[in-house]
Amino acid sequence: MNPSISIQNVSKSFGKKTILKDIHFDIQEGNIYGFIGPSGAGKTTLVKMIVGMEVPDQGAIYLLGEKMPNLPILQEIGYMAQSDALYNQLTGKENLTFFASLYKLNKGERLRRIEYAAELVNLTSDLNKKVSAYSGGMKRRLSLAIALIQNPKVLILDEPTVGIDPELRESIWNELLRLKNEDGKTIIVTTHVMDEAEKCDYISMIREGSLIATGTPEQLKKQYAADNLNDVFLAAGRM
Numbered sequence: 001m002n003p004s005i006s007i008q009n010v011s012k013s014f015g016k017k018t019i020l021k022d023i024h025f026d027i028q029e030g031n032i033y034g035f036i037g038p039s040g041a042g043k044t045t046l047v048k049m050i051v052g053m054e055v056p057d058q059g060a061i062y063l064l065g066e067k068m069p070n071l072p073i074l075q076e077i078g079y080m081a082q083s084d085a086l087y088n089q090l091t092g093k094e095n096l097t098f099f100a101s102l103y104k105l106n107k108g109e110r111l112r113r114i115e116y117a118a119e120l121v122n123l124t125s126d127l128n129k130k131v132s133a134y135s136g137g138m139k140r141r142l143s144l145a146i147a148l149i150q151n152p153k154v155l156i157l158d159e160p161t162v163g164i165d166p167e168l169r170e171s172i173w174n175e176l177l178r179l180k181n182e183d184g185k186t187i188i189v190t191t192h193v194m195d196e197a198e199k200c201d202y203i204s205m206i207r208e209g210s211l212i213a214t215g216t217p218e219q220l221k222k223q224y225a226a227d228n229l230n231d232v233f234l235a236a237g238r239m
């Protein structure tokens with residue numbers, strides 16, 4: 001099976017500062033893949049290169065067989081950035097309608113997708129409020145709904161559950177697992193939260209721009225003789 005995403009010896013610097021060094025791994029279709037690492041490790045920069053918003057200095061990234069950046073392939077990517085890019089003066093529903101209009105959906109599909117995405121993030125009863133009146137968590141939830149709006153094959157979520165309460169966090173994770181299991185979606189999630197990392201099929205640990213460990217949570221715990229992923233991260237970082 002071809003990988004859904006192939007990251008091939010990617011390096012990136014901003015000015016004189018090296019942000020990512022020779023990162024390489026493949027992401028297979030239908031898996032949840034976690035990028036784990038402390039603040040400033042380079043997770044967002046890697047995610048932006050996968051989406052095509054940044055270009056590697058060296059190496060290449062292929063998504064569904066296409067070298068990134070690639071405009072047509074954006075139809076297949078749902079991206080939730082770390083900061084919310086929403087129209088504050090529009091309602092939640094108007095935001096969803098606007099983003100849905102950017103994709104190839106007929107009217108019926110568009111209405112169904114808006115209803116589904118709003119329901120998923122528990123915003124149905126707030127859809128007619130202006131986004132300026134939303135809380136931070138509601139804005140994150142709306143951003144997640146927008147990432148799902150065109151039913152993309154690949155979902156790339158940069159810290160999707162920050163600012164979201166535990167109950168909704170759990171329901172979002174259940175939905176991500178359902179999207180993977182039933183719809184075969186490939187999902188990338190960046191997180192600092194180790195109990196979320198445990199839910200991923202594979203994880204890549206990134207520290208100071210280097211890939212320090214990659215594998216399934218179970219493989220990594222075994223490899224580093226650790227009880228939890230926090231200890232794996234510390235042990236891998238010492239090596």
Ligand SMILES: Nc1ncnc2c1ncn2[C@@H]1O[C@H](COP(=O)(O)OP(=O)(O)OP(=O)(O)O)[C@@H](O)[C@H]1O
Binds near residue numbers: 041082
């Ligand atoms: N456009 C840019 N110009 C210069 N430096 C940048 C730029 N974007 C990111 N950086 C730097 O690259 C490093 C990695 O940032 P990045 O946002 O990728 O980390 P991260 O692992 O996602 O962190 P966090 O979890 O806090 O979001 C940081 O030192 C950041 O300041």
